[in-house]
Amino acid sequence: MNRWSRIIYAVAVCLAALDAESAEQQPGARDLAWVQKRVQELEPAARERRIDEIGWASDIRQAERLAAEHNRPVFLFTHDGHINTGRC
Amino acid sequence: MRAGPLSNTKVISLLNQRFVPVYAANEDYREGGVQPTEEKSEYNRIFKEAHAAKLSVGTVHVYILSPGGHPIDSLHVATAAKTERLIDLLERTVEKLHVREGKAVVPLVAQPAPPKSAPDSLVLHLTSRSLDGRGAWSDFPVEDWIVLGREECEKLLPTAQVQLGGSWEVAKVISAKLLTHFYPPTENNDVSKNQFERQSLKATIVSTDIGVARARIEGEMKMKHSFYHQEDGKVVEATVVGFLDFESSSRAIRSFQLVTDKATYGGGTFGVAVRSSK
Numbered sequence: 001m002n003r004w005s006r007i008i009y010a011v012a013v014c015l016a017a018l019d020a021e022s023a024e025q026q027p028g029a030r031d032l033a034w035v036q037k038r039v040q041e042l043e044p045a046a047r048e049r050r051i052d053e054i055g056w057a058s059d060i061r062q063a064e065r066l067a068a069e070h071n072r073p074v075f076l077f078t079h080d081g082h083i084n085t086g087r088c
Numbered sequence: 089m090r091a092g093p094l095s096n097t098k099v100i101s102l103l104n105q106r107f108v109p110v111y112a113a114n115e116d117y118r119e120g121g122v123q124p125t126e127e128k129s130e131y132n133r134i135f136k137e138a139h140a141a142k143l144s145v146g147t148v149h150v151y152i153l154s155p156g157g158h159p160i161d162s163l164h165v166a167t168a169a170k171t172e173r174l175i176d177l178l179e180r181t182v183e184k185l186h187v188r189e190g191k192a193v194v195p196l197v198a199q200p201a202p203p204k205s206a207p208d209s210l211v212l213h214l215t216s217r218s219l220d221g222r223g224a225w226s227d228f229p230v231e232d233w234i235v236l237g238r239e240e241c242e243k244l245l246p247t248a249q250v251q252l253g254g255s256w257e258v259a260k261v262i263s264a265k266l267l268t269h270f271y272p273p274t275e276n277n278d279v280s281k282n283q284f285e286r287q288s289l290k291a292t293i294v295s296t297d298i299g300v301a302r303a304r305i306e307g308e309m310k311m312k313h314s315f316y317h318q319e320d321g322k323v324v325e326a327t328v329v330g331f332l333d334f335e336s337s338s339r340a341i342r343s344f345q346l347v348t349d350k351a352t353y354g355g356g357t358f359g360v361a362v363r364s365s366k
Binding site: 030032035036038039041042043044047048049050051052053054055056057058059060061062063064066067068069070071072073074075076077078079080081082083084085086087088 | 089090094095100103104106107108109110111112113114115117123126127130131134146147148149150151152153154155156157160165168178181185187188190192193194195196197198199200201215216217228229230231232233273277302329330331345346347349359360361363
């Protein structure tokens with residue numbers, strides 16, 4: 001194989017590799033395993049759901065009843081949107 | 089607050105061991121909000137008492153109530169969001185009231201709990217997150233619940249007999265109900281303000297095994313969604329892909345998954361995942 005043949009062969013191999021890579025990224029290559037993996041990657045991790053580690057009362061009146069019963073203060077956070085879903 | 093002090097181990101321990109924590113979404117307490125009259129009255133009483141006591145007041149605020157239910161301290165959210173300032177407030181309260189340590193008085197449960205729904209409905213959980221920290225809030229992902237009733241589920245499915253390779257377009261009203269939640273974490277979460285320029289979901293049967301059909305879903309959307317509540321011309325553009333399994337005879341949906349393949353908004357990229365939870 002002469003020098004030019006080797007260069008043409010190398011370019012052809014690179015083009016074939018690029019073609020294979022782009023084929024993997026086409027929507028047609030998105031199979032069930034890819035979708036399931038993507039769902040897992042996007043869902044909240046435990047460190048992003050630490051709000052679940054707090055024992056929240058369901059409403060102000062329940063919090064007040066429990067506060068009186070256990071002789072504890074109430075921590076009330078009023079906010080716009082919905083802190084439980086993060087859409088706030 | 090959620091990404092800051094409410095994710096801090098010391099704050100979590102203090103709230104569980106010394107307080108009764110509760111949060112209140114303002115829109116639920118306004119006229120027309122979902123909370124009952126008695127609950128709204130309590131919310132208003134606290135606000136008025138705090139104002140009369142010359143405490144700082146506001147709609148996005150932390151209030152500390154005595155065990156008797158009266159406001160004794162407060163912090164604006166801008167201050168309360170600083171973890172050390174919130175810890176100071178909590179510890180000051182514990183010391184002042186001599187609060188004894190104990191276990192959390194309310195059992196821990198997942199906060200974005202699934203909504204109540206009919207047994208034959210399809211309950212979908214959605215997660216959305218910024219992928220590159222641009223164009224959207226990026227502290228943590230946000231979630232939504234979407235419920236499709238039995239009749240709405242029918243509109244996800246083919247009208248013709250199920251056969252391999254058969255395809256159909258999901259009813260626009262149903263694809264809109266799903267895709268209107270496909271936007272990254274933003275301040276504006278009023279989906280009634282979203283405007284589609286285009287949206288579609290197309291399903292194709294890719295397998296039919298033992299009475300269960302599997303359809304592959306592909307779709308795309310372009311939707312106006314303002315970051316804040318005033319019009320800003322920002323647009324979501326996304327392609328989506330997913331899978332739907334359903335029983336060929338009963339047409340009961342066994343599972344549904346849909347994710348963004350590529351999604352952009354406000355100069356950044358984001359990802360959305362939807363999966364059935366029952």
